[in-house]
Amino acid sequence: MSQIQPELEDILRTLFDEYEGPITGALTAAEVEQWDSLANVQLVVLAERTFGVRFSTAEIAGLANLGALADLIRAKQG
Amino acid sequence: MSQALDDREIAPGAGPALKRLIAAQLAAFPEHEGFLRRRFAAGADDFCESLATTIETIAGEDLARLCEDYRWLAGAVLEEELFFRREGRYRLSSFAEAEALVYADPAYMTRYMNGLLLSQLWWSNHTAVLAWFRDRYLPGNGTQARHLEIGPGHGLFLLLAEQDGRTESCVGWDISPASLALVEKTFAALRRPAPSLLLSNLFEAQLGRFDSIAFSEVLEHLEAPAEALARVHDLLAPGGRAFINAPVNSPAPDHITLFETPEAIVDLVLAAGLEIEDVLLAPAAGASLDRARKLKLAISTVVIARRPL
Ligand SMILES: C[S@@+](CC[C@H](N)C(=O)[O-])C[C@H]1O[C@@H](n2cnc3c(N)ncnc32)[C@H](O)[C@@H]1O
Numbered sequence: 001m002s003q004i005q006p007e008l009e010d011i012l013r014t015l016f017d018e019y020e021g022p023i024t025g026a027l028t029a030a031e032v033e034q035w036d037s038l039a040n041v042q043l044v045v046l047a048e049r050t051f052g053v054r055f056s057t058a059e060i061a062g063l064a065n066l067g068a069l070a071d072l073i074r075a076k077q078g
Numbered sequence: 079m080s081q082a083l084d085d086r087e088i089a090p091g092a093g094p095a096l097k098r099l100i101a102a103q104l105a106a107f108p109e110h111e112g113f114l115r116r117r118f119a120a121g122a123d124d125f126c127e128s129l130a131t132t133i134e135t136i137a138g139e140d141l142a143r144l145c146e147d148y149r150w151l152a153g154a155v156l157e158e159e160l161f162f163r164r165e166g167r168y169r170l171s172s173f174a175e176a177e178a179l180v181y182a183d184p185a186y187m188t189r190y191m192n193g194l195l196l197s198q199l200w201w202s203n204h205t206a207v208l209a210w211f212r213d214r215y216l217p218g219n220g221t222q223a224r225h226l227e228i229g230p231g232h233g234l235f236l237l238l239a240e241q242d243g244r245t246e247s248c249v250g251w252d253i254s255p256a257s258l259a260l261v262e263k264t265f266a267a268l269r270r271p272a273p274s275l276l277l278s279n280l281f282e283a284q285l286g287r288f289d290s291i292a293f294s295e296v297l298e299h300l301e302a303p304a305e306a307l308a309r310v311h312d313l314l315a316p317g318g319r320a321f322i323n324a325p326v327n328s329p330a331p332d333h334i335t336l337f338e339t340p341e342a343i344v345d346l347v348l349a350a351g352l353e354i355e356d357v358l359l360a361p362a363a364g365a366s367l368d369r370a371r372k373l374k375l376a377i378s379t380v381v382i383a384r385r386p387l
Binding site for chain 1: 112116159
């Protein structure tokens with residue numbers, strides 16, 4: 001998750017201000033109380049803007065954890 | 079998954095009706111457990127239990143289907159949220175589109191209003207608005223109030239108005255036949271005298287004189303919200319009051335007019351020549367107002383307004 005990680009971490013800390021645990025690639029929505037499905041949309045769209053990529057609905061639905069999001073961003077950036 | 083759940087953990091202090099409703103909702107929508115847990119983390123109060131009892135009575139045998147309809151609504155709202163966050167606007171921009179897609183399609187509209195009925199309990203901002211309607215707005219009406227609701231939808235607000243001892247007569251106008259049928263079902267289920275209902279666009283219904291008007295979650299459905307508020311003004315008797323509720327940054331399949339701040343709504347009410355009696359700002363999903371403003375989250379904005387004497 002090299003360069004992508006710090007920016008994703010910023011987005012997560014902004015959106016999920018009550019979460020104080022570590023942010024790793026293994027982090028899932030189930031571990032973060034504020035990370036509900038609406039907040040997930042906000043997260044994904046902020047990531048799209050920040051990294052200049054666009055996800056399909058199927059890609060969004062299939063994301064298993066934060067690392068998967070980072071991998072997808074990296075794949076899209078080529 | 080839902081069998082293993084302990085309802086009391088999800089909603090501490092929940093009464094029997096709320097517990098049954100939570101169990102039914104999670105049977106239809108197990109993925110919603112985290113959301114409901116958070117919704118009721120601070121505990122459930124008496125209003126939640128009375129609302130759960132009412133919703134259960136309205137649902138009757140259809141509770142499982144209503145819970146499915148809520149699940150469908152949550153999915154529909156999620157799709158609109160994705161569009162809204164990407165584009166910074168609501169998908170639809172004309173009333174004609176919303177009417178064709180939603181209001182004129184009884185199957186779609188019924189599903190939508192059933193989902194919205196359950197959202198009154200599951201979405202904390204909706205519950206806060208409904209409680210404020212009952213406990214803050216209605217007690218300010220004089221006795222023998224002639225009450226109108228424009229766009230009653232599922233009928234819950236109109237029911238609360240009818241149940242309030244100050245209300246003398248209850249009228250509902252709605253553009254959707256499916257909504258009017260649901261209002262009738264709601265009143266029949268609770269064995270309350272049927273309100274007087276009219277299938278009409280608010281701009282076309284004949285002017286009347288009302289002491290009290292509820293106008294909840296309709297403004298954002300209109301192309302011309304300023305004209306609609308002027309209409310509310312004209313329908314009120316001098317000194318009459320209105321309960322005007324509209325959300326900020328809240329996409330839905332039939333939302334057309336985007337209000338980006340609560341102040342935009344308050345200003346529109348003032349511009350219609352109405353006086354402000356009180357304002358409630360209820361951010362969605364329990365967010366603080368600061369956070370909701372910063373992240374442009376949905377905020378239910380309610381204005382209690384009065385037509386000057
Ligand atoms: C979202 S529902 C609101 C239900 C309820 N008042 C509430 O706050 O939960 C909107 C309702 O307004 C009705 N509506 C929309 N535009 C209207 C118009 N121009 N005239 C009359 N009713 C309208 C719809 O058919 C629907 O029943």
